[in-house]
Amino acid sequence: MKRCRRDFLKLTGFSLLGLGVGSPAAGSGESRGEPATGIRWAMVVDTRKCRRTAGCTACIEACHAAHNVPEIAESRHEVKWIWKEKYPAAFCNQVHPYTAESIRNLRVPVLCNHCDRPPCVRVCPTQATFRTQDGIVGMDSHRCIGCRYCLAACPYGSRSFNWLDPRPHIPAIREDYPTRTKGVVEKCNFCQERLAKGKPPACVEASRAAGCGAISFGDLNDPESDVSSLLRTTNSIRRKPNLGTAPSVFYIV
């Protein structure tokens, strides 16, 4: 079904616009990234476990340290790959005046949702952001022109722009991951670089190490994976499901 829609979009895109120029509708991003492996990465955040360790920022620290994410004091210019947002802010349409106080005060980790139909990829004028076949929305900072159309298009506020040179604000630069320059967009990459080495994302590892294990990661196409079994056995929600972006990050409340 999904595939049909994509093919249809491609076909109409080509015939209507008459502009092949070697770039199939980047909305699908199927021409980019790794060959088909049948893997479909997804994340499940078990907020019940998060609740037990309020104030824990292990996943954030691990992620930001692993990816040379700068620490900028001024909130306007902040760069964030993963951070905590109050439950009513993260799930705007899914709270009501009688929602339990404990849920209201819950701070849940939020990050790029690696949507199935990512609006950021659709609007990017240079294909600097793209969706790989295993479901990751990637980012090529070298191609990004810094127009910030993707910031306008993302319904989750998951994208950060480098308003200034980030390098002086990185606490300890790691040599095994590139830094970014001013004027480009960045965001969570589902730890593509770690997945390539067979390691789980940094936040997942950190949450395990911290003892909460609130974040699970795995292949949706593998029925035996952590995420598949969690989603099969427990009720889960996604952020702003009404928009049809189909996030790959699920939450258990």
Add this chain to the structure above:
Amino acid sequence: MLEKALKGNSRYWSWVAILVLVIAAGFFAYWRQLNHGLAITGLSRDVPWGFYIAQFTFMVGVAASAVMVVLPYYLHNFKPFARMVILGECLAIAAVIMCMLFIFVDMGQPARVLNVLRYPSPNSLMFWDMMSLAGYLVLNVVISLVVFGSERKDVPPPRWIRPIIILSIPWAVSIHTVTAFLYSGLEARSFWLTAILVPRFLASAFASGPSLLIILALLLRRFTRFDPGSEAIQKLTLIVTYALTVNIFFVAVELFTGLYSDIPEHVHHFQYLFVGLEGKAALAPWMWLSVSLSVVSLILLYLPGVRRNHRVLPVVCGAVIVAVWIEKGLGLVVAGFIPNPMGHVVQYFPTVSESMITIGVYGIGFLILTGLYKIVTTIRDQIDVL
């Protein structure tokens, strides 16, 4: 032809000198932005587009509005626009160049801007915007050069130019349509997610663009021997009147749908615009100023005495320009981001540097326009003397 822009009286050169100073100040501020990044602006991760994109949106409207003189003159052979049409085309040229510059100064990595052409992405409206603006610029340059050049030689324009002129009419509509699509296709921003955005953009463009043209025509009449003719100015005034009426109607329709449906996500943006949210109301005074100016100018424009009074008319036209500039520039672009996707209210205030760059871009546009109008008026003079 170009040399005509290099001869002028002291008043002409003082005006050019002022513009050059403004541009120099803009360059200075832009140099800072290049070195320090867009952090020198008031933009933020919550309001990533602001002043530059607002001016861009407004100026696309001004550029598109040239169609309001091109269409009656070329399609309906409306003779009174004979001298006005070249003014409209020159304004379109200057306006499109300003649009491109506003996009350029908004880029985080301006050196990479050609990546849009290197990796053409038909799924991105920004790609189409670049294409349509560039095409519109070429169309207007070619048309004005060929038609005005023939006029100068006192020969009828070549036949091949007519289909190009006809093409420029839907093309003008297309540039503003695509610009509105930039906004109205985003599921993330409920404020813009409305089909009436395109018609609204066109209506406000056809009110503000011709208003600017009227002011420019009256200025030329005062300071040069060039006279676009009273009838042309009268017709333009009528166009402004009707377009402003339609625009106010469209805004009212938008308000009804947004407010009566009472969906919080829709209501919040209007609330922020007109009364403020969580005690934050930076745009509210501006919006009320815009509403008042729109309504008062509309009433005045319906009075025939006002339309014919060439002292009051430019003031009313100025009010229309300011009203539209606030409504679709500042208000529409910024309020789309407030509240942000998480419901937080983070406001936006342009900085001095940002304003200097903006005024600098306007300086470049007006310098181009001044040069073009100088050439047109000088050559017109020579034709009329012969």
